[in-house]
Amino acid sequence: MPYDQQPCREPLVLLPGMMCDGRIFDAQVRSFSGSMPVMVLPLAGGDTVEKIAVRMLAHLPPRFSLAGVSMGGILAMELLRRAPERISRLCIMGASPLAETPEQAADREPHIIAARTGRLEDVLRETLPMEALAPGPGRLEVHNLFCRMGMELGPEMYVAQARALQRRPDQQATLRRTHVPTLVLGGEHDTITPVAKHQLLAQLIPDAQLQVIPEAGHMPVLEQPDAVNRALLHWLAVPVS
DSSP states (O other), X not given: OOGGGSOOOSOEEEEOOTTOOGGGGHHHXXXXXXXXXEEEOXXXXXXXXXXXXXXXXXXXXXXXXXXXXXXXXXXXHHHHHHOGGGXXXXXXXXXXXXXXXXXXXXXXXXXHHHHHTTOHHHHHXXXXXXXXXXXXXXXHHHHHHHHHHHXXXXXXXXXXXXXXXXXXXXXXXXXXXXXXXXXXXXXXXXXXXXXXXXXXXXXXXTTXXXXXXXXXXXXXXHHSHHHHHHHHHHHHHSOOO
C-alpha cells in the first residue's frame, strides 16, 4: 500500500540518536506525515534517561506509535517502561537494552572532558567513527551531517546525553513484558550496535520482527532511507488492539 494511502492513525513519534536532531528523519517525515501526525522529539531535559523520559511524556499524546534510533531507542525503552499503555507499537533501531558496564561508562569521561574544553568536533568524530557507517559514496555525507548536528547542539547537550547513557538502566525485563507490534531494525555494517545485539533485543520481545538493512551501518535512516521506510510501512500496517 503506498504511503499516501495509509489510513489515519495515532501519531508516529520519532526519537533521534545522540547529538542528532530531526534532520535524520527527513525521509520518514516526508513519507508518513501525509497519512498520520509525525512528531520528532529532542533528547533534552536532563542528564538521566529517566529525567528525559518524564519530560517527553509531558509533551506526548495519550497514545502513539514510537520509533527510536540509537540513544532514541534507549529512550524509547524507558518510555515503554514508564507508560506501556500509551505506546501502541514500537520500533528500535541501533540500540541495546543493556546498561553500560563500569568500563564503558568510564570510557566516556575523556570525551566529556574534551567536549567541555572546546574539542567537541573531535569527540563527535570519535562518537560516530566512519567505520560504523556502511562503506560507499554516501558515508562521508552522513558522517558530516552528524558532526554538523552535534556541533549545533553544543557541548552542554553532549555532556548531558553522555551522562544519561552512563547511568541508563538495564531494560531486559521491560522488553520481556512488551506485547505490542515491535520491529527491531539494524544496519548490516553497524559496529556500535552490531547485528548480534539486535538479535538479543529481538529475542527478548515476544513476537518481535528483526530486519537487518543491507548496505547500512549505525544510521540506516540516513544511509538507506527507502529500505527503512518500507520496513516501517509494514510495521505501521500491523493491526493493534
